[in-house]
Amino acid sequence: MNQNTSDPPSRRPTLSQVAKAAGVSEITASRALRGGSAVAKTTRQKVERAAQALNYVPNRLAGTLAGGASRQVAVILPSLSNIVFADVLKGLENRLEDDGYHPILGISHYDATREEHLLHDLLSWRPAGLVLAPTSGSAATRALLQAAELPVVEVMDTDPDAADMAVGFSHRAAGRAMAHYLIGRGYRRMAYIGHDIATDFRALARLDGFKDGLTDAGLSLSDTLILDGPSSVPLGREGLARLLDRTTQWPEAVFFSNDDMAVGGVFHCQTAGLSLPHDIALAGFNGLSIGQALPTPLTTIASNRERIGFVAADLILRRLKGERPPRITQIDFRLVPGSTA
Amino acid sequence: MNQNTSDPPSRRPTLSQVAKAAGVSEITASRALRGGSAVAKTTRQKVERAAQALNYVPNRLAGTLAGGASRQVAVILPSLSNIVFADVLKGLENRLEDDGYHPILGISHYDATREEHLLHDLLSWRPAGLVLAPTSGSAATRALLQAAELPVVEVMDTDPDAADMAVGFSHRAAGRAMAHYLIGRGYRRMAYIGHDIATDFRALARLDGFKDGLTDAGLSLSDTLILDGPSSVPLGREGLARLLDRTTQWPEAVFFSNDDMAVGGVFHCQTAGLSLPHDIALAGFNGLSIGQALPTPLTTIASNRERIGFVAADLILRRLKGERPPRITQIDFRLVPGSTA
DNA sequence: CCAAGTTATGACAGCGCTGTCAATATCGTT
DNA sequence: AACGATATTGACAGCGCTGTCATAACTTGG
Numbered sequence: 001m002n003q004n005t006s007d008p009p010s011r012r013p014t015l016s017q018v019a020k021a022a023g024v025s026e027i028t029a030s031r032a033l034r035g036g037s038a039v040a041k042t043t044r045q046k047v048e049r050a051a052q053a054l055n056y057v058p059n060r061l062a063g064t065l066a067g068g069a070s071r072q073v074a075v076i077l078p079s080l081s082n083i084v085f086a087d088v089l090k091g092l093e094n095r096l097e098d099d100g101y102h103p104i105l106g107i108s109h110y111d112a113t114r115e116e117h118l119l120h121d122l123l124s125w126r127p128a129g130l131v132l133a134p135t136s137g138s139a140a141t142r143a144l145l146q147a148a149e150l151p152v153v154e155v156m157d158t159d160p161d162a163a164d165m166a167v168g169f170s171h172r173a174a175g176r177a178m179a180h181y182l183i184g185r186g187y188r189r190m191a192y193i194g195h196d197i198a199t200d201f202r203a204l205a206r207l208d209g210f211k212d213g214l215t216d217a218g219l220s221l222s223d224t225l226i227l228d229g230p231s232s233v234p235l236g237r238e239g240l241a242r243l244l245d246r247t248t249q250w251p252e253a254v255f256f257s258n259d260d261m262a263v264g265g266v267f268h269c270q271t272a273g274l275s276l277p278h279d280i281a282l283a284g285f286n287g288l289s290i291g292q293a294l295p296t297p298l299t300t301i302a303s304n305r306e307r308i309g310f311v312a313a314d315l316i317l318r319r320l321k322g323e324r325p326p327r328i329t330q331i332d333f334r335l336v337p338g339s340t341a
Numbered sequence: 342m343n344q345n346t347s348d349p350p351s352r353r354p355t356l357s358q359v360a361k362a363a364g365v366s367e368i369t370a371s372r373a374l375r376g377g378s379a380v381a382k383t384t385r386q387k388v389e390r391a392a393q394a395l396n397y398v399p400n401r402l403a404g405t406l407a408g409g410a411s412r413q414v415a416v417i418l419p420s421l422s423n424i425v426f427a428d429v430l431k432g433l434e435n436r437l438e439d440d441g442y443h444p445i446l447g448i449s450h451y452d453a454t455r456e457e458h459l460l461h462d463l464l465s466w467r468p469a470g471l472v473l474a475p476t477s478g479s480a481a482t483r484a485l486l487q488a489a490e491l492p493v494v495e496v497m498d499t500d501p502d503a504a505d506m507a508v509g510f511s512h513r514a515a516g517r518a519m520a521h522y523l524i525g526r527g528y529r530r531m532a533y534i535g536h537d538i539a540t541d542f543r544a545l546a547r548l549d550g551f552k553d554g555l556t557d558a559g560l561s562l563s564d565t566l567i568l569d570g571p572s573s574v575p576l577g578r579e580g581l582a583r584l585l586d587r588t589t590q591w592p593e594a595v596f597f598s599n600d601d602m603a604v605g606g607v608f609h610c611q612t613a614g615l616s617l618p619h620d621i622a623l624a625g626f627n628g629l630s631i632g633q634a635l636p637t638p639l640t641t642i643a644s645n646r647e648r649i650g651f652v653a654a655d656l657i658l659r660r661l662k663g664e665r666p667p668r669i670t671q672i673d674f675r676l677v678p679g680s681t682a
Numbered sequence: 683c684c685a686a687g688t689t690a691t692g693a694c695a696g697c698g699c700t701g702t703c704a705a706t707a708t709c710g711t712t
Numbered sequence: 713a714a715c716g717a718t719a720t721t722g723a724c725a726g727c728g729c730t731g732t733c734a735t736a737a738c739t740t741g742g
Binding site for chain 3 (some may be wrong): 014015016019026027030031034058060061062063065066068295336
């Protein structure tokens with residue numbers, strides 16, 4: 001807390017130093033650098049030159065505190081192990097960057113307590129907006145959001161009633177769509193293989209929707225296998241092996257919690273010499289490129305994660321410009337018939 | 342710019358309001374909430390209760406500006422399409438979160454100009470540290486880093502001389518190791534299939550190392566195919582198809598720029614009815630789980646991206662605590678013999 | 683019971699920047 | 713040549729918080 005007279009020892013240059021170097025007042029320098037306001041062309045050039053020369057980097061903490069909007073957007077995702085959320089983040093970052101905004105990231109690990117903690121932490125940076133793929137519908141979380149008075153976008157799902165805005169699609173509807181598709185293909189005995197469902201409630205919603213779809217046709221799930229741990233190719237492979245191993249009456253079709261799992265299932269079939277979809281049919285969810293590159297392209301449902309992220313960022317930005325964008329934006333999923341079911 | 346007397350209309354509660362509610366001075370409230378300093382137990386409780394009641398969320402912009410350290414770490418990665426960088430980010434976030442730090446993210450898209458711009462932008466938030474997977478060795482970038490006077494960790498590579506600290510491994514050595522392994526297995530005619538190498542200079546370093554390894558044994562690359570665009574499974578599949586199509590004298594082994602590409606190669610072989618590694622041998626890089634779950638586990642080199650991220654964060658944090666951690670930290674790669682080569 | 687040493691609290695200034703409003707310079711017009 | 717309109721610049725205060733130093737309250741021991 002020193003430095004008011006004379007040159008500071010070696011600190012980063014401040015606006016005041018730039019102003020002095022350019023021979024103008026601080027506020028004029030500020031305006032010159034931010035563009036827009038009325039500043040004579042020659043003055044602006046002087047200031048810009050001075051800033052350049054001093055290697056000036058503005059201090060946005062100060063700027064934001066003094067009245068500006070933050071240009072940081074808090075982002076809370078449940079995981080990064082899954083490429084799905086990396087895709088969302090990519091879309092987000094892409095759109096934000098266009099307007100000079102940046103995401104501050106928090107990973108909740110599908111843990112409601114952690115999510116709440118993160119929220120509190122990130123909010124302390126006074127972000128201009130918040131994007132999250134909620135892990136829980138926790139009341140405490142909801143209260144914090146309400147109080148924060150900033151644009152909030154919940155991504156990936158449109159089922160629960162969002163506090164503010166939402167972008168995504170109905171996972172329940174997606175599950176149901178797959179059930180209908182498989183039924184249409186003539187399958188009747190169907191099983192489900194999923195990962196740690198207690199935490200991933202969107203996967204759970206797909207399962208519920210799938211069951212609904214079966215019910216629509218008077219059917220029900222013949223078998224269900226839930227494995228511990230996050231979804232992965234090896235886990236899906238193990239899952240199918242175990243499911244087929246523990247019963248003599250095989251299902252005709254298996255719906256996996258997502259493509260990673262389903263690709264694992266395909267690999268098991270390749271290893272076990274089972275022909276797809278004749279011996280058994282498999283279906284996934286997400287439409288990852290790897291599933292489509294398989295010798296037997298995976299039957300799946302494509303979701304556009306990157307677009308969801310992009311739109312989420314766009315909604316925040318629009319709101320900050322004073323617009324009133326729609327509360328719910330559907331980014332539709334699309335059933336991709338492959339050769340595995 | 343109003344609000345000094347009376348109650349502000351509806352703004353977020355400030356420390357001063359908490360203090361008033363608790364009947365103490367602002368600074369005492371500050372100390373009570375931050376813990377540590379000498380504050381009577383009863384006072385602390387009063388303040389905590391008041392904060393709770395008001396739903397107080399501290400303003401770290403103000404806190405940092407007033408003298409604290411930032412607790413934000415700038416992170417610049419070239420891409421998020423590749424799971425590799427998502428892994429690094431995951432490790433980073435994990436370690437940072439433990440100490441209440443958060444990453445501010447920027448994606449350079451393998452573009453030096455963009456990287457520089459991001460650097461400037463992120464630095465304006467006065468982060469406590471910086472982690473980047475450099476895209477270029479740009480002089481301008483280097484200068485900015487030097488001037489910024491904050492802990493900097495360059496991740497993924499230890500080849501170039503880092504400005505400050507570095508965590509990772511030598512991609513050149515990794516490429517060479519694979520060459521030696523394949524030679525040891527008896528292969529002589531070897532080809533390389535890679536993605537957009539102009540931008541991904543770490544992939545390029547692996548290729549160079551691979552060539553070095555061949556040279557060590559008096560061999561040289563029989564064929565090289567570089568495809569446009571980011572690496573992906575479909576691209577690898579297409580690559581191998583094209584390579585085998587354009588020549589009658591097939592290579593005995595193919596080294597791919599990474600596992601995604603190599604898995605695509607495996608899929609092509611499955612489709613084309615080629616037996617691995619008899620008809621042709623394939624090898625990748627990264628040690629992704631998908632490669633290991635294949636019916637024919639992929640021969641590859643495992644890199645520990647998550648750990649690299651974790652260690653990078655740890656280095657920053659240690660430096661902030663005043664320690665002097667090592668400048669270069671090797672996180673070794675490991676050759677994983679599979680059944681594809 | 684008082685001096686010396688702790689422990690707890692507060693006053694003050696200032697971090698680096700921007701919004702507001704006022705002051706000055708510049709210009710065209712009659 | 714004087715006047716109002718417009719373009720350009722600056723003074724001031726304050727955003728919400730914390731470091732520094734000073735003061736007040738409380739111990740302890742002789």
